[in-house]
Amino acid sequence: MMLGLLLARAGVGVTVLEKHGDFLRDFRGDTVHASTLTLLDELGLGERFAALPHRHMSKMSLTYTGTVATLADFSLLKGPHKHIAMVPQWDLLDLLADEAGTEPTFELRMNTEVTELITAGEKVLGVRFKTADGETGELRAPLTVSCEGRHSRLRRGAVRDYPVPMDVWWFRLPRLTDDIDGGVMSFTTGHAIVAFDRGDYFQAAYMIPKGSDAELRARGLPWFRETVKELFPWTRDQLDTITSWDDVKFLNAKLDLLKTWYADGLLCIGDAAHAMSPAGGVGINLAIQDAVAAAAILAGPLRRGTVSTGDLARVQRRRTYPTVATQAVQRLMHRVAINHALTGAIGDKPPAPVRLISRTPLLRRLPGEIVGLGFRPEHIPAFARRKPDQLSR
Ligand SMILES: Cc1cc2nc3c(=O)[nH]c(=O)nc-3n(C[C@H](O)[C@H](O)[C@H](O)COP(=O)(O)OP(=O)(O)OC[C@H]3O[C@@H](n4cnc5c(N)ncnc54)[C@H](O)[C@@H]3O)c2cc1C
Structure with a gap:
């Protein structure tokens, strides 16, 4: 267009x-x-x-095994x-x-x-x-x-195909006025999630290991609601609005x-x-x-x-240069952040570059x-x- x-x-x-x-x-x-x-x-x-x-x-902030960092x-x-x-x-x-x-x-x-x-x-x-x-x-x-x-x-x-560690479940969460605003991510052992403030709701993306959609859906909605609650402790009863797997859309990344x-x-x-x-x-x-x-x-x-x-x-x-450079950054994000979270290889603290960026306002400009x-x-x-x-x- x-x-x-x-x-x-x-x-x-x-x-x-x-x-x-x-x-x-x-x-x-x-x-x-x-x-x-x-x-x-x-x-x-x-x-x-x-x-x-x-x-x-x-701004975009990240909660990494409990530590909050501005990314x-x-x-x-x-x-x-x-x-x-x-x-x-x-x-x-x-x-x-x-x-x-x-x-x-x-x-x-x-x-x-x-x-x-x-x-x-x-x-x-x-x-x-x-x-x-x-x-x-x-x-x-x-x-x-x-x-x-x-x-x-x-x-x-x-076509050159790059490995992608995740697929995505998209869903909506109602946003209460005193909830956090902006974009939030939460990474912890086995899980990665991101949510964007859209006014009266959050557009949320829960990342699942590539190819695991059917297996994870079989665990049931209560498991999913509980998982999101742990990742986003600030949510209250908003998760009750997810009443069917039809509310959770699968996207192949x-x-x-x-x-x-x-x-x-x-x-x-x-x-x-x-x-x-x-x-x-x-x-x-x-x-x-x-x-x-x-x-x-x-x-x-x-x-x-x-x-x-x-x-x-x-x-x-x-x-070519902007495309290859952007895809290189995405591959780094897949490897260092998302893959580590999904495979459970996540450390106790955010990786050193994330800590540095979070502490140094000037460096926050770069991402x-x-x-x-x-x-x-x-x-x-x-x-x-x-x-x-x-x-x-
Ligand atoms: C899960 C997921 C989440 C994403 N989130 C974001 C995000 O938040 N922000 C972001 O910037 N990017 C995001 N992306 C990437 C983004 O969606 C794409 O990079 C972007 O949409 C590409 O734009 P495009 O115009 O090339 O193609 P598209 O946006 O895919 O547009 C293609 C258009 O062509 C039409 N079309 C397809 N086939 C035909 C046909 N045969 N005849 C006629 N019309 C046809 C389609 O209906 C569509 O309107 C996400 C991708 C995924 C998979």
């Missing part, structure tokens, strides 16, 4: 195909980081975004945004879709699922699709961008990297190029950064009708910057920048 908006602002004809009828999906990642908030300002959408219902998260302090970030905004992802997508819809060259087709690529030899000519009411069709284009997430069927070629993100006529970005783990809640923001880089590099060649594999390679080159701003943040290219008073709605 971000790439569609940017290319349409450059006057490039764009059609976005989305298989669902709306963007309403619970427990999509909803973390909009400072880097993305700055991009929204540059698009002229900062005020409209700020009017969406959202929560600010200005990231976003209030120390440079720039105008010193927090992470927790916003339902459908609100953000609706905002971008609404704004893109004001551009004459933009079209969004909902309920339209891409089924396969149209190819001639190695060249990609477009896609075949089917709609929710069973119609099928073809759409041909000089460039097809695969941004259909981590289960991408359009991506091609070798993965982390991978496509070796080559492009082919003649095709480019993969976002999770289609590099599926992100939930660790650090960075995946949406990284996907948006890919879109901004792709628009900056490709708008000119697309307008001139000369887009080449060399241009597509430039997008991959531009985004805040890695998560909140990311590596080499992109900026909206001049052709797509607008002041709020230049927007037609």
Whole structure:
């Protein structure tokens, strides 16, 4: 959606195909980081975004076998945004879709699922699709961008899979007004959990060893409620609201990297190029950064009708360092924190780097910057920048 908006602002004809009828999906990642908030300002959408219902998260703390440590302090970030905004992802997508819809060259087709690529030899000519009411069709284009997430069927070629120690159970906990606020994590022998303050509820993620969903569900809900109570002693009777396993959603975590993100006529970005783990809640923001880089590099060649594999390679080159560096941080978090907790190899005290960061405000800036701003943040290219008073709605 971000790439569609940017290319349409450059006057490039764009059609976005989305298989669902709306963007309403619970427990999509909803973390909009400072880097993305700055991009929204540059698009002229900062005020409209700020009017969406959202929560600010200005720090992330960790309870590690009973010791509380502040892990990231976003209030120390440079720039105008010193927090992470927790916003339902459908609100953000609706905002971008609404704004893109004001551009004459933009079209969004909902309920339209891409089924396969149209190819001639190695060249990609477009896609075949089917709609929710069973119609099928073809759409041909000089460039097809695969941004259909981590289960991408359009991506091609070798993929490097990284081991991920956990899957995730997502659930809601009502938030009482005097509960803690911000983001909280709790790690102890055999368990790891994180919860984000969403106003009247917490969005909580309990991490389970990879592949153990069925085995752990068989232990029963009372076991689960008790486990969460031990990890979050501040909860009161909120856990009674979990009355069925349907309240606890299973999400399969993965982390991978496509070796080559492009082919003649095709480019993969976002999770289609590099599926992100939930660790650090960075995946949406990284996907948006890919879109901004792709628009900056490709708008000119697309307008001139000369887009080449060399241009597509430039997008991959531009985004490789931030992607590889972010995935390296996620792999470190998997290895040092989550895996140790889940296998019971957790020490009595937080690891030395966590203790150091927690005690030293200046060092707390670093994890805040890695998560909140990311590596080499992109900026909206001049052709797509607008002041709020230049927007037609
Ligand atoms: C458990 C879990 C929790 C996470 N939590 C966070 C978090 O808190 N914050 C964060 O930043 N990241 C989080 N992530 C990562 C994040 O979800 C992804 O990195 C991010 O959504 C990738 O964006 P994307 O646009 O590439 O793909 P997606 O967000 O997956 O979007 C793909 C879109 O393509 C559509 N689509 C799919 N197939 C087709 C098709 N064939 N035809 C047409 N449309 C199609 C889908 O309906 C969807 O709308 C989490 C990941 C997991 C697994």
